[in-house]
Each structure stands twice: as C-alpha cells, then as structure tokens.
Amino acid sequence: MERTRVLFLCGRNTARSQMAEAFLNHLGGDRFEGESAGLEAGEALHPLAVRVMAEVGIDMAVQRPKRAFDLFQEGRLYDTVVAVCDAAVADRCPVYPEVTRRLSWPFPDPAATEGTEEERLEQVRRIRDQIRSAVEKLVASESGADPEN
Secondary structure, eight states: OOOEEEEEEESSSSSHHHHHHHHHHHHHTTTEEEEEEESSOOSSOOHHHHHHHHHTTOOOTTOOOOBHHHHHHTTOOOSEEEEOSOHHHHTTSOOOTTOOEEEEOOOOOGGGOOSSHHHHHHHHHHHHHHHHHHHHHHHHHTTTOOOOO
C-alpha cells in the first residue's frame, strides 16, 4: 500500500511543524510519510520542543529545519499540506501541485512562550498535546472519517 504523503508547514520549521512530522511518522508511519518545512529555515530546533517530545519517547534531535521553497523546487509531491501556523504565514507558503487536501491547524508558537522555564515547558507541553491530538485525528481519517480542521 502506498503511504499518504503529508507536509506540515510553519514559519521557521523549528517546533510546531517538526512536532507534527515526528508524531505522524511515529503514529502513522505504516500508512503515512510526514515531512515539515518553514517559510524560512530556523538555525536549530526549539530546545523546549525537543525536550517535551523526548518526554513522550520521540527523539527529534536528529531533525533539521528545512525551507518550504526548497522542497517545492525539488519537485516533492504531497497528498495533504497542513499549515500549523497562523493564516498570515500560511498564505505565504508555496502551492504544491497535485495536493488533494489542505488543512489549517493554527497552534500557538512555542517561541512566543513566556515565564519561568517550567512555565514555558508547561505551555510547550500543551502545544505538543494539541498537535498530537490533531495528528491522531488525521491518522484516524484514513479509516474514512474527516479530520477536524
């Protein structure tokens, strides 16, 4: 069976889209192939995102930020493109040919969290859990149910 190819997009590809990619490959790797990219590529993954993903047994430390336009220029094809950032950023992302489904999941940006390190960790954990829930719905949609936008 051919796997459904999904691209997760955000501004810098340092946290939200990376977490979504990691969850999809972890939870649906037999039926899905996830990738992620940003309008720009950040220098490194957000350390709190890497940390909270490790808490649930997913190692993102080997992943690197990528630019959406680089993937577009390489001719990568996707079945589904999911914008995990706000609409203003998502509207600037390239339009990939042959995409059959576009979704918008506007999650808060982990880079915008404030407070003590523990408060910021708790905020990033909430974002992680929201992303996981959305990815679980996407994986379940393969059985015929529509994922929520």
